[in-house]
Amino acid sequence: MVASVNAAQGFDPSKPAMTELKDGVYQYSQFFYNSLVVITDEGVIVTDPSGEARSKMMRKEISKLTDQPVKKVIYSHDHFDHSRGGQIFKDEGAEFITQEKCTELLSRDLEARVVQPDITYKDHYSVKLGGKQVDLHYYGPNDGDCMSIIHMPTDQVLMGVDWHLPGYVNEPYRLTAHNYVAIINTFERVLNELEFDTVLSGHMPASSPEAFREDYRFNKALFDAVWKGMQEGKTTEELKEAVRLPEFSHWRGYKENLPAHVERMSYSIWHGN
Numbered sequence: 001m002v003a004s005v006n007a008a009q010g011f012d013p014s015k016p017a018m019t020e021l022k023d024g025v026y027q028y029s030q031f032f033y034n035s036l037v038v039i040t041d042e043g044v045i046v047t048d049p050s051g052e053a054r055s056k057m058m059r060k061e062i063s064k065l066t067d068q069p070v071k072k073v074i075y076s077h078d079h080f081d082h083s084r085g086g087q088i089f090k091d092e093g094a095e096f097i098t099q100e101k102c103t104e105l106l107s108r109d110l111e112a113r114v115v116q117p118d119i120t121y122k123d124h125y126s127v128k129l130g131g132k133q134v135d136l137h138y139y140g141p142n143d144g145d146c147m148s149i150i151h152m153p154t155d156q157v158l159m160g161v162d163w164h165l166p167g168y169v170n171e172p173y174r175l176t177a178h179n180y181v182a183i184i185n186t187f188e189r190v191l192n193e194l195e196f197d198t199v200l201s202g203h204m205p206a207s208s209p210e211a212f213r214e215d216y217r218f219n220k221a222l223f224d225a226v227w228k229g230m231q232e233g234k235t236t237e238e239l240k241e242a243v244r245l246p247e248f249s250h251w252r253g254y255k256e257n258l259p260a261h262v263e264r265m266s267y268s269i270w271h272g273n
C-alpha cells in the first residue's frame, strides 16, 4: 500500500511482526495487514487470515508463543483479501465467526479460498476463551455491509479494519465499498459506547486513541466541507477542486488522493451509502 516509502526506510512488509499490546494480546503484522491475536491457556483467537501465505506465517509465529491450537477465527468483514486463507486454522479445528450479512458475500468466492463461517450474529457477539473476551458489534453499514467492530472490554483494546486508517488518505480504488456517512456513525458510536486505551488498525503499522480521534476528525472535517459545498450548490467536480483540509496535509496520500475522497463523500451524502 505504501511500499516505496517504507522500503526507503528499510522496512520489509513481508517480514512477520508479532507485537504484544497487552498480556496475551498481540498485533500480527505482515504484507500491510494486521490481525488481532489473543493467546490463552485454552486456545488462541485470531482475526482475518488475509491470504494463505500470511496465515501460514502467522501460524508459525503463534507456535513460538504457545502450543495451544487456534480455536476461533473472526472475520472482520467479507472482503476476500482479508477473509481468504483460513484453511490452516480450520484443519486444527477452529470455529469461524462473522456478522450474518457476510455469509452470502463470503460464499461468492469463485476460487473457494474462504472457509465459510460456523457462527454468525446479528447485533452483538462475545467470543470467550480462556478468560479473554473479544466482543463483536454490528453498527450497520461501513466499509461494506457486514463490518464487525472488534473490542475487548476487559483489555480495553479496539480494532478498526478498513474504516480506521490513521494518518493515511487511502487509495481511490479502495473506496468502492466505503460508506462515508455510515463510517462517521460508526466512529461516533464507538467513541460514545466503547472504552479503550489501545487501538489497532487493520492496515496501518500502529494506532492509538489519539490517532483514532484524529481519524474521526478527518472524516468529520471532510463531511463538513463537502456538505457545506453541496448546500452552496457546488457540483462534485467543483468540490474535488476546491476542498482542502490543511489540518491533515501531512497525512500520507493527502495531495494525490483527497479529491477521490471528496467525490466518495459527495456520493455517500447524495445516495446515503
Ligand SMILES: [Zn+2]
Pocket (backbone or CB within 6 Å): 082, 161, 162, 202, 203
Ligand atoms: Zn482492508
